[in-house]
Amino acid sequence: MDSEQPSFADVEYGYRRRVSKREQFLEQMEATIPWQVWIDLIEPYYYLDRPGKTGRKAKPLAMMLRMYLLQVWFNLSDEGVEDAIYDSFAMRRFLGVDFTVEQVPDATTLLHFRHLLEKHQLGQRLLAAQNDLFEREGWIMRGGTIVDATIIAAPSSTKNAAGARDPEMHQTRKGNQWYFGMKAHIGTDAGTGYVHSVTATAANVSDITEAVHLMRPDDTAGWGDAGYLGVDKREEITGDPHLAGVTWHIAARKSQLARMHPHERAIESRKAGVRAKVEHAFLIVKRDFGFTKTRYRGLAKNLHHLHVAFALANWLMRARAVALTMAAA
Known part of the structure; x- marks a missing residue:
């Protein structure tokens, strides 16, 4: 989203010997995301032309969407992403800001934009639009879904304005360790690993209860770990x-594997091979995007964040798959 006339900074940075990984990533996302599709989806709810409204002129929708995606990708606060754009040439160029003409939207403007998206549940619609596009392009194989869940920690401290922990979060035990927070439940296409469904619950809710919400109408097969035993x-x-x-x-419980016949263990191995695809999306959202701890209070706001994050994870997986195909050609 560069301006038509290159700035002095653009010219100066053009002489660099090395492009940063952040800039490579943003260039990859610039070329991958269907910007106009997402803008058209949000535009009916955006107050670009506000008849009768006073105050500052609204920022362009494309700029606000890009700023919000930077926040999701790099797990930044509203103030943090504003500062990061001022500090980073790669982010500034991705946002399309020319400091000779305008400034970066401030943290409050981004806050209002995020609230707009949350109010109209546009995160869920962005994921749905991405799934529709993948379907039309033939990038989803259909027929089966892998279900899985991961714990997202929440702040357990009561040293906050409310003097209490988030009432919508809960504690649970996994192995010998206790966690406080929520669970992200996802359904992924068994053939490709692309995420098509996302739900959120408190951490103490059993994985198996959400399976019904993660299957597609035409699925004929489902895969899950031992936490889903008895789902049928x-x-x-x-x-x-x-x-x-x-x-x-x-999957069978680990305690049963040692007693199994080699043929049965081979079957379990094949099941695990299919289920492994679901881990790619979790890995991207938690490691690459840094969403290992809730940023907002309440399940609804964090679920909105997850819808957008998994939609972006799908696009990143798609971009990587295309890059591998081109490299092998």
Whole structure:
């Protein structure tokens, strides 16, 4: 989103010997994300032309969307992303800001934009639009879904304005360790690993209860780890005419593997090979995007963040797949 006339900074940076990884990443996302599709989806809700409204002129929608995505990619606060854009040439160029003409939108402007997206549940719609596009392009194989969940920690301290922990979060134990926070539940396409469904619950909610919300209408098979044992016998599954016919491939408990026949262990290995695809999306959101701890209070705001983050994770996986294909050609 460069301005038509290159600035002095653009000319100066053009003589660099090395391009940073951040700049490479943003260039990759610039070329990958269907910007106009997402802008068209948000535009009906955006106050670009506000008849009768006073105050500062609204920033261009494309600029605000890019600033918000920078916040998601780099796990920054509203003030943090504003400062980062001033500090980073790569971010400034991605945002399309020319300091000779305008300044970076301030933290409050970004806050209002994020609240607008949350109010109209546009994060979920961005993910749905991305899935529709993947479907039209033939990038999703259909037929089966892998379900899984991960814990997202939340601040457990009561040293805040409310003097209390987030009431929508809860503690749970995994192995011998206790966690306080929420769970992100996802359904991914079994053939490609692209995320198509996301839900959020408190951390103490069992993974198996969300399986019904993560399957697609045309799925004929489902995969999950041992936390989903017995999913095919649950009332919400057996009571659904479609889901009752789904074939489930659920991992056996680790304690059973040693007693299994080699043939049975081979079957478990093949199940694990399919389930491994779901970990790629979690890895991107938690490691690459840094979302290992909730940034907002309440499940709704964090779920909105997750919808956008997993949509972006899908685009990153798609970009990497294309790059590998081109490298092999």
